[in-house]
């Protein structure tokens with residue numbers, strides 16, 4: 001097995017040399033990444049291609065991992081992650097405008113037709129997004145004050161491969177699915193994005209700022225990576 005650092009992720013891959021190949025080929029399947037190269041290709045040549053295609057490779061690997069996680073059963077009794085703990089879904093008959101209510105580890109959702117799974121899913125996602133924005137707003141304020149930076153706008157994203165993003169103009173976007181993670185993990189992502197308002201790169205001085213805000217960030221980051229496919233179930 002060979003290894004390469006793509007973005008922040010160390011990726012292992014199988015290398016195949018073939019005298020009949022004329023170009024470098026990349027394949028991602030359930031067993032991982034395979035790189036096929038013509039016989040005498042130097043390592044730096046295929047590594048350059050891997051770096052150039054890193055977005056595609058990481059996206060495919062993530063999709064493969066997500067496939068191994070069972071789909072959500074949108075019905076009464078299902079368990080959903082919220083702020084790092086499982087909450088039990090309770091589906092009831094109710095009016096079209098009834099808001100979901102969280103209490104005692106249960107999320108109660110009322111619908112005119114409790115067997116309408118797509119209406120149930122969209123009602124729950126809507127609730128997650130609202131909770132996410134309120135929670136993130138609070139954490140962003142805390143860290144922005146500590147860093148002495150100003151956030152122009154905080155928005156939600158629903159990207160498949162990124163947890164957050166930040167522009168030099170101070171616009172922060174955080175993935176609403178993060179609200180499924182423990183607060184300590186959310187804090188790491190918030191600290192990471194806000195640190196970009198000081199350093200718009202991933203240099204050592206950037207990571208020093210992150211470490212100041214979030215001393216155990218390496219552990220939180222590893223936890224997030226480990227649970228990513230789980231948080232992307234819906």
Ligand SMILES: [Zn+2]
Pocket residue numbers: 192196201202
């Ligand atoms: Zn970053």
